Amino acid sequence: MTQESSYGKWTVSSSDESESDEKPSSLDEKKTCFEKPSTSSLPNFGRDVLNDPGYTCSDARKAAHRRKLSPVKFDSKSSTSQISLPKKQKSSQEDLGWSLSSSDEESHPKGPSRHPVKEERCPSPKEPSEHRTRDNQPPIFPKTEEDDVTFDEAQESWNLLDEKNLFRFYLTKVSGILPKYNSGALHIKDILSPLFGTLLSSAQFNYCFEVDWLVRQYPLEFRKKPILLVHGDKREAKARLQEKAKPYENISLCQAKLDIAFGTHHTKMMLLLYEEGLRVVIHTSNLIQADWHQKTQGIWLSPLYPRLPYGTPSTHGESSTNFKSDLISYLMAYNAPPLKEWIDIVQKHDLSETRVYLIGSTPGRFQGKHIEDWGHFRLRKLLKEHTSLLPEQQSWPIVGQFSSIGSLGADESKWLCSEFKDSLVILGNHGKNQGQHNVPLHLIYPTVENVRNSLEGYPAGGSLPYSLQTAEKQVWLHSYFHKWSAETSGRSNAMPHIKTYMRLSPDFAKMAWFLVTSANLSKAAWGALEKNGTQLMIRSYELGVLFLPSAFGMDTFKIKRKVFSEKQEPATSFPVPYDLPPEIYNSKDRPWIWNIPYVKAPDTHGNMWVPS
Template sequence: MLQEGAHGKWTVSSSDESTEENSDSEKPSTSSLLDAARGRTSGPQYPCSEARKAAHKRKASPLKLGDKSFSTETPPAGKQRASQEGLGWCLSSSDEEPEDQEKHAHKETQKEEKCDAPKEHALNLCRDDELSENQQAEEYNETLGEAQDTWDLLNGGNPFRFFLTKVTGIEQSYNSGALHIKDVGWLVRQYPQEFRKKPLLIVHGEKRESKAELLAQARPYENISFCQAKLDIAFGTHHTKMMLLLYEEGLRVVIHTSNLIAEDWHQKTQGIWLSPLYPRLPQGTTGSAGESETNFKSDLISYLMAYNSPTLKEWIDLIQEHDLSETRVYLLGSTPGRYQGSDKEKWGHLRLRKLLKEHASSIPAQESWPVVGQFSSIGSLGADGSKWLCSEFQESLVAAGSSVTSLLKCDVPIHLVYPTVNNVRQSLEGYPAGGSLPYSIQTAQKQLWLHSYFHKWSAEVSGRSHAIPHIKTYMRPSSDFQKIAWFLVTSANLSKAAWGALEKNGTQLMIRSYELGVLFMPSAFGLDKGYFHVRGKMLSESNDSATYFPVPYDLPPEQYGSKDQPWIWNIPYTNAPDTHGNMWVPS
């Protein structure tokens, strides 16, 4: 079947009605992690999503331009979806809606929390070089010598505590101030050898065979325990990415956009919010001690309590025992459920609406300021903008001050930043980077109206290749893009499953998935004008982080041209080679 829209022609199977969008689900598998920690492998390890599986396949078996030994016909959609049960530890991002999934098996995902490493360098933040075992050992020793530099970076130079991850293949100056986890094997081997037996709690959303496989793989490790994230609403996922790190010196919270798999920490643009090192409160302290002006402590505890798991009580108690008063960001999460009354404003986009009403300043002419959303996956948003994007979701994004703006129905410009095919083709990884952007033809063809809002992913790096985004951000910039009223970095993609959708004539908010992010408000940083300054380009010669907020892409965003197409992972691209000289044929 040939589908023609505003951004080109897409070939899809005539049987796509039987598959829908469950294949959009980002389910990177880390079933090999514990095997790797034991020094053995069991053949190729694929991610759980079809998109990431295709990326692995094309990295292992690239197709050069002009190679005719393949078919460009997209296979029947019903055949694209091999069962993922039993693949082990799946960390995913399912942003599809139930109307697009009811014919398929339910797939969930999970979050990871790394805990109780008693030394600061248990979380190694250093270069992203791919090294041999011996080189890695040598670099570990070098890292100890660089610890003071890292400590200064984490505790001094960045008042927003918002960082990007490092990538290779670009000028080193563009990695200035970026952080990374040292790649020495994954998960268990992320820790220095002497700390690998410290207690590690993994919060996950696996069920049935995949859960059994996860437990079996962890059986040799007595220090590893699990917490099951309950997903009582169908088609929800566990998509939060957070670490709670306990040290001898205190507690640190890390909220980020990367799954704890090698692919997500390699050559992707990701975001990390790294908390201060929170000291312990004096023994016997009770009540609201250690709370910040942003109520971060109580909100974090409320989020963990939403799991309704006795396993997390120890961590809730630990948070209670620490002083989180230095926190300057607001916590914004989603948890599965149907919420009414005041509970509606605890989670999802109504939580964002509430925070903006209470803490965003009313700025002259702000009514005309656009809203910008940037993401790596897209769910089904309805037949037109009025179904969700330009109604309830936009109303939350444009909220400010005590009154609700009357500018709805897309009167406020909406810029949606999502990579084009050429953005992916010209990236550091080339076409395989698109495995982390699981927007499917089955979803896209049903909402062509959405693509008129799309803007290119552009992170200026001296004309060279760039890292494809897996980060998700939302903000309210000024019309000239010199200021922003607020900035959010989160795990939540553009989907109703992540943000919630109103039901029962607006009296109930239904959320399917776990998500977590942090909201930066100028008032929390002592900026009484009500906005952050930003640069026209994210990177420049000046690096005055105290003045400019580090938006991770170029402003203003550039709208798609007439020949631009959004990246669709499950159709072939054979007209032009990527940065490695290869084509993309996902099947």
């Protein structure tokens, strides 16, 4: 059936409308589509201002960048008959697949590099400038109050070093909200602060790097300390990153090998070596200003790991969660010489205080005993070995929350509710748990209205790169969708780039486990079985940490309903960063799809969304 919303006409099936019992009358109605009118009434912006951001990112982020440079003001006279999809967008089945939306960010320039660079080490001019950019030109975005965000002193009254945060799980600070909702949250400048240690060197693993901005986040006294950037760029993108790093003689690069098509280096991790020890930070933010400004992001901050006494075997300093050996295994999987030094550093430190489990993905095809090393089979293994099934937990629902979605197949049986869900429902070493097919699955992904009403407005959708081509062929998925809402934390309008997965009691008061990770809802990130289920194929690098109650001496986690509440709650309550229970889409809600126009209502900045 065709419905009219404030954003145009969509053709939807009953699976797209959770409250409708109507059946689609034809095959055409099993697709979600947007009517395609003309753009003749829109202003001509000029191609000269449509610059890309200057770093590797998705087409969705590039569109958001263009709209920030050249916003399209809302015009009440505009209608969908005057707006068309970009000509380059196609919706035929032949053009769908891994190349479209299999990870959060996956646009890699192709073709030979115009600026081949033989060495990973980047030379520097005589005196690097903290604000220097390529060819000494000013940055695309002039420096504003958004560039180097400052927060009220009142927000800094808490002290990370007092170890009151049992789980060491934090949200990022958000600009433009009430100060109390940033209490206990972190900005990247906080993480790199001298309060945390006297920095000697650091390694930054990520997908997007805004190099000049990143350098400015380090305190002045640390800006010339060695920085290793671990990236997945190839050819022209790699040459561009090297050029951006060139003004800084202390920056070197390490390229992650991506030998399987359409994979990305999506891991987000910091290794921080201090005079006082070592710290590991696993988070969900790209190293760009926009990701640390007005988005909801997650951070796990390790304790300060002391150096082992000289001569101590490197196998010492292991935690009950095997975090040290798992981190070393993950670093070794890169098979990259620049990381050998960091592997040695990890081996020389005592990581025994760690209480989380590491869950990573690395590109490859894994069989036999190695099939459980990475991806969702790694999660399955840990849930088997370190949880126990209590009778009442058998039907506990699973909640997944993410910022991008890949191609998952023609129906739920192809991956989502077969192999992927099979991994998430495991509790204890009992093979497949009885009744697992009855376990509810709630998927949280922002609606168009969520994005429109966000702090950033429509450009916030640039970090939610779900494409029309992918959505059209899996409308069945939308029946699982729930709205993004974080009213209890005062952050509903800060769009999520965080990714979390958890299993909770039906009353949403207790939790069996919680995972914060870089991995979105995609086969590329989590892996997909091949060869009759004997081989797991993964395309991308991902990294996250799993919180299990047993590692904290508990049977289950109690859920902290209000993350930033002034009311004192037990330190043992886990701070879930959004509202529970999640609210399912109603008949008028639509998932945010980045590559169609939204012109029928203005966003919080009075603009429309025209991605072309």
